[in-house]
Amino acid sequence: MSNVIIFPTATLLNNQRRLYEGIKDTIHKLRKGGNTIVFMSHDKSNFTEIINEFDFAKLAFRRDVREVIKADENRTFIIVGSSDDDLFIASSRKVILLNPLWSDVQEEKAVKYGLGVKSPELLFKIIQIIENQSTWFYSLEVDNKTKVYSLTSANTMGAGYSQSELEIVEGFRRVLKEGDKKYFNVLQLHFLASIINNQEFKEVDIWAIMPSSDIELNDACWELKERARLVMGKQKKEPLFIRHTTTTKSRTMTEKDRLYCGRHFETININPQYSKSLKNKTICVIDDYLTNGTSFETLRNLLYSLGVKKIIFVSLGRFKKKNGIEYYKQDYRITGDVFGNSYKYDLLAEKNISGRYNLEARTEIKELHDILHK
Numbered sequence: 001m002s003n004v005i006i007f008p009t010a011t012l013l014n015n016q017r018r019l020y021e022g023i024k025d026t027i028h029k030l031r032k033g034g035n036t037i038v039f040m041s042h043d044k045s046n047f048t049e050i051i052n053e054f055d056f057a058k059l060a061f062r063r064d065v066r067e068v069i070k071a072d073e074n075r076t077f078i079i080v081g082s083s084d085d086d087l088f089i090a091s092s093r094k095v096i097l098l099n100p101l102w103s104d105v106q107e108e109k110a111v112k113y114g115l116g117v118k119s120p121e122l123l124f125k126i127i128q129i130i131e132n133q134s135t136w137f138y139s140l141e142v143d144n145k146t147k148v149y150s151l152t153s154a155n156t157m158g159a160g161y162s163q164s165e166l167e168i169v170e171g172f173r174r175v176l177k178e179g180d181k182k183y184f185n186v187l188q189l190h191f192l193a194s195i196i197n198n199q200e201f202k203e204v205d206i207w208a209i210m211p212s213s214d215i216e217l218n219d220a221c222w223e224l225k226e227r228a229r230l231v232m233g234k235q236k237k238e239p240l241f242i243r244h245t246t247t248t249k250s251r252t253m254t255e256k257d258r259l260y261c262g263r264h265f266e267t268i269n270i271n272p273q274y275s276k277s278l279k280n281k282t283i284c285v286i287d288d289y290l291t292n293g294t295s296f297e298t299l300r301n302l303l304y305s306l307g308v309k310k311i312i313f314v315s316l317g318r319f320k321k322k323n324g325i326e327y328y329k330q331d332y333r334i335t336g337d338v339f340g341n342s343y344k345y346d347l348l349a350e351k352n353i354s355g356r357y358n359l360e361a362r363t364e365i366k367e368l369h370d371i372l373h374k
Contacts, residue, residue: 022120140355154317208240210287290315
């Protein structure tokens with residue numbers, strides 16, 4: 001490990017000015033693992049009674065922490081805090097906020113947008129995952145302006161899947177399709193750990209989600225998008241894409257019928273609030289599952305028509321097929337007003353393209369499974 005872990009006073013000491021149970025051992029383990037430990041407070045005298053126990057810790061005024069992070073941007077910083085000010089510091093410097101649920105201080109925004117950690121013991125394991133997770137299950141370069149990443153396998157059939165992996169994959173499906181919250185924090189950890197150390201995501205200007213087949217937003221994708229937006233310090237919150245008319249669900253269609261983008265073009269437009277915000281910008285779009293790429297190709301063509309600089313598509317799950325269409329790239333000529341619902345589209349070229357599967361990413365599922373059951 002080589003992270004910089006920042007602990008505010010309220011994460012270390014309870015209302016009686018005593019160390020929380022387990023925090024001492026966890027900090028020593030983090031230090032032994034090569035992390036730099038920073039104690040943060042408005043008043044450094046708050047640590048007088050414990051600094052001898054942690055003589056390796058650096059002390060920092062809260063007002064100076066942003067500059068400390070800015071001065072060493074090549075390292076991974078993590079704030080373990082539960083105040084709204086902790087969240088503000090994290091989002092202004094694009095670092096992850098872990099919310100210590102053991103702390104007596106639990107402020108609204110930090111609770112809503114931080115990643116909740118049940119105990120100091122679990123904190124150590126989560127930081128290990130953030131440090132080590134760097135692989136995506138699937139990656140594809142569509143062209144020189146667009147990349148696709150998939151977080152996990154979406155398959156639950158066939159040989160080679162462990163019981164823990166099947167449990168997590170099925171749990172993620174229930175989060176995304178049924179709103180089951182049991183696995184949401186684990187999915188959030190997996191997602192944020194995958195983007196936090198990737199420079200590409202730090203360059204994103206606007207975060208968005210793919211609209212559902214109906215006119216409602218996918219709550220889980222929206223929450224993940226909001227956490228990524230705040231971690232990366234971006235302000236624009238409004239949906240980038242609007243589904244103005246319900247479309248047929250892909251699972252009820254034949255593969256040939258759902259392959260082309262027309263049904264999405266007929267029912268999606270770009271939010272007019274972004275009419276002056278997209279040119280030369282980097283956009284990240286999150287969706288639940290990737291099968292043939294039709295949803296992403298719809299959005300890629302719409303965004304290209306507005307002169308965006310770069311697009312990153314992230315699916316939380318990827319269905320892997322043994323044969324047939326993997327990702328169907330489609331290039332369209334878009335004419336008319338894409339901020340309304342009367343633009344036209346003409347197919348110019350189409351082809352099946354292939355990306356890279358990395359089965360090593362599946363091994364991380366076991367660690368996520370262990371976290372869920374601790």
